[in-house]
Amino acid sequence: MSLLELDDVKVHFPVRRGLLFDRVVGYVHAVDGVSLTVEAGRTYGLVGESGCGKTTLGRAVLRLTDITSGRVLFDGTDLAALPGEAMRRARRRLQMIFQDPLGSLDPRQNIESALTEGMAAHGLGDGRAGRRARIRDVLERVGLPAGALSRYPHEFSGGQRQRIGIARALVLEPDLIICDEPVSALDVSVQAQVLNLLEELQDSLGLTYVVIAHDLAVVRHISDRVGVMYLGGLVEEADSDTLYAEPRHPYTRALMSAVPVPDPDLEDNRERILLRGDLPSPASPPAGCRFHTRCPWRQPERCDTERPELTDIGGGHRVACHYAAGIADGTVRPTTELAPRVLRDVPPPREAAEPARETMTDG
Amino acid sequence: MTLLSVEELSVTFTGRDGGRRGPGTDAVCGVSFTVAEGEVAGLVGESGCGKSVTSLALMGLLPRRGVRVGGRAVFRHSGPDPVDLLSLPPAALRDLRGRQLAMIFQDPLSSLNPVVPIGVQVTEVLTRHRGLRGRAARAEAAHLLERGGIPDPTRRLKEYPHQLSGGMRQRALIAMAVACAPRLLIADEPTTALDVTIQAQILELLRELVDDQGTALLMITHDLGVVAGICDSVHVLYAGKVVEAAGRRALFAAPAHPYAHGLLGSVPRLDAPRGERLHPVRGSINDRLSWPDGCAFAPRCDRYTLECLDATPELTALPGATGGHLVRCVHPVGNEGSAAADTPTEREASA
Numbered sequence: 001m002s003l004l005e006l007d008d009v010k011v012h013f014p015v016r017r018g019l020l021f022d023r024v025v026g027y028v029h030a031v032d033g034v035s036l037t038v039e040a041g042r043t044y045g046l047v048g049e050s051g052c053g054k055t056t057l058g059r060a061v062l063r064l065t066d067i068t069s070g071r072v073l074f075d076g077t078d079l080a081a082l083p084g085e086a087m088r089r090a091r092r093r094l095q096m097i098f099q100d101p102l103g104s105l106d107p108r109q110n111i112e113s114a115l116t117e118g119m120a121a122h123g124l125g126d127g128r129a130g131r132r133a134r135i136r137d138v139l140e141r142v143g144l145p146a147g148a149l150s151r152y153p154h155e156f157s158g159g160q161r162q163r164i165g166i167a168r169a170l171v172l173e174p175d176l177i178i179c180d181e182p183v184s185a186l187d188v189s190v191q192a193q194v195l196n197l198l199e200e201l202q203d204s205l206g207l208t209y210v211v212i213a214h215d216l217a218v219v220r221h222i223s224d225r226v227g228v229m230y231l232g233g234l235v236e237e238a239d240s241d242t243l244y245a246e247p248r249h250p251y252t253r254a255l256m257s258a259v260p261v262p263d264p265d266l267e268d269n270r271e272r273i274l275l276r277g278d279l280p281s282p283a284s285p286p287a288g289c290r291f292h293t294r295c296p297w298r299q300p301e302r303c304d305t306e307r308p309e310l311t312d313i314g315g316g317h318r319v320a321c322h323y324a325a326g327i328a329d330g331t332v333r334p335t336t337e338l339a340p341r342v343l344r345d346v347p348p349p350r351e352a353a354e355p356a357r358e359t360m361t362d363g
Numbered sequence: 364m365t366l367l368s369v370e371e372l373s374v375t376f377t378g379r380d381g382g383r384r385g386p387g388t389d390a391v392c393g394v395s396f397t398v399a400e401g402e403v404a405g406l407v408g409e410s411g412c413g414k415s416v417t418s419l420a421l422m423g424l425l426p427r428r429g430v431r432v433g434g435r436a437v438f439r440h441s442g443p444d445p446v447d448l449l450s451l452p453p454a455a456l457r458d459l460r461g462r463q464l465a466m467i468f469q470d471p472l473s474s475l476n477p478v479v480p481i482g483v484q485v486t487e488v489l490t491r492h493r494g495l496r497g498r499a500a501r502a503e504a505a506h507l508l509e510r511g512g513i514p515d516p517t518r519r520l521k522e523y524p525h526q527l528s529g530g531m532r533q534r535a536l537i538a539m540a541v542a543c544a545p546r547l548l549i550a551d552e553p554t555t556a557l558d559v560t561i562q563a564q565i566l567e568l569l570r571e572l573v574d575d576q577g578t579a580l581l582m583i584t585h586d587l588g589v590v591a592g593i594c595d596s597v598h599v600l601y602a603g604k605v606v607e608a609a610g611r612r613a614l615f616a617a618p619a620h621p622y623a624h625g626l627l628g629s630v631p632r633l634d635a636p637r638g639e640r641l642h643p644v645r646g647s648i649n650d651r652l653s654w655p656d657g658c659a660f661a662p663r664c665d666r667y668t669l670e671c672l673d674a675t676p677e678l679t680a681l682p683g684a685t686g687g688h689l690v691r692c693v694h695p696v697g698n699e700g701s702a703a704a705d706t707p708t709e710r711e712a713s714a
Contacts, residue, residue: 049558049559049560049561159647188585188587188630189626189629190647192628192629192630192631192643196640216559217631217632220633221641244637258562260586262588263591263615265612266634267591267592274563277514279558
């Protein structure tokens, strides 16, 4: 059953100019028509590079950012149309975990106060003692000592602060938690602890997650279904395993080939798709397919004039590319200059004492 | 041939309390490694392990007050005699820095001057070290930016850092660093602030530089994937000491130190089967280093015994391994008495 359903959600930010009188000179199309469905009890991963609109989309679901148009159906209610007070009450069931745990905690508020505030605002818990019991229970779940209650955010390490952020979301007994880059500020060894914690909590509490991250390996690890965003829109969406086994959109393929894997043999022999240039400005997105300016498989027709729709190619795998089928079966060839390449190592494998270097060959 | 040989480098922050010299905080304690010509050496570790402080010490960029630097860093520059970077007079160091030694920093925006156009910042290096001026300097700067992969370089020269994207800024910084074809380039987390597709571009650029110019690269990073892709040799740092050093294949095939092993186990991988839990390292790094009381990793280690606390473990050759695989551990992983301990099944069992 779907818990959250987005229907053609758009978030446009006006660009204002002028000294005395503001006038709107254009719009930044941060999120430009995203439709997706999140099943209850599952994890939906949103992945993309900075500036693709994934954070704005997450904030729009909670209405922390106003939605320009579209519908956000949560458990059957359209959040986009809810009046202020009703939305505030709805937020008990929709919580968020932020990227920077120190920045999202008040430095002058101790942990007990930070955790009680939300419960008081939503009228949860039975008096002070009841709330305290609930907080202790949640702290234990996230792996923090009960002594943490009277301490302040600066007294904790990064990983512990993120646990506090998770606890703050959990005390309200939410159904859906939006995790915006939950581990990107943490060290690798601590990152794994927090990822495992999120998984354990989902298993025991039946939570639904929307995980927003730029790290594909993290998203793949934790998500059941993954959506790839580029410049305000979804370009590909599939079940996690399908997406990583058979990426169909050129951008997804480039993104996956760019992620370094901690395995030297694999690193030397895998196909790399290097994208040229940077992300275009979302204030004046390119016409047609948003990705055509950097796409290695760009074709002379359709790509720069017609924006591809997200279409199902079977088994719930949706791709927004005119030539997805052609690219998959090899009839559409990449432009030679941007073609995928393989880095090969010089045999035999070297040792630390005698360094050699890779040579570049065209794949 | 060895280009840079770092011997027992130690850095202690003694604080700003003027005359009252306390014991101070050790950031790096006794790090030794070598970088050969044309080699890519990696320093890997998490925040606080001393990898950035090592690079700053080598470049002579640490403040002179409140910091004690010990050890030697012998650098074979193009002149007749090798020099010790740590005891070189500031003027001599300034001549080397930028010409034979160069550095790329993590955050390109804060290492570029925001109120000076890119062109002026690039030509400054050329004027100082290669004596180029005026039109010749500008032409060379444009050429450097172009080689760094910046389109329309003549226009970019007139722009300010904020007008460039993150990847573009890092390219400009690399262009400045390689302006004099240095013998050693130190890159401190050069791609951490960038998106993955841009990261791939920058790594490709660095790889080309190493291949074409024979520049040695000291790569400082926390990302094991980056290390696997670019480094020839890897030094894993923990709490200011090298805990494991090996060729990259040896290290990734069979990490011997429990910390290196734990780090590899805690990275979610694109190529691993899904649905498995990660194996994180317990706890988090301690602010105060405790090497004198035994192994500093012991409180987080699964293989810890009382033996670990007897004395600081030495960096010794891994029993049964070839090719200079060094490890600082009493109970290295994959060494439970059998010679065939490096098989994958054995490694998984001990994880």
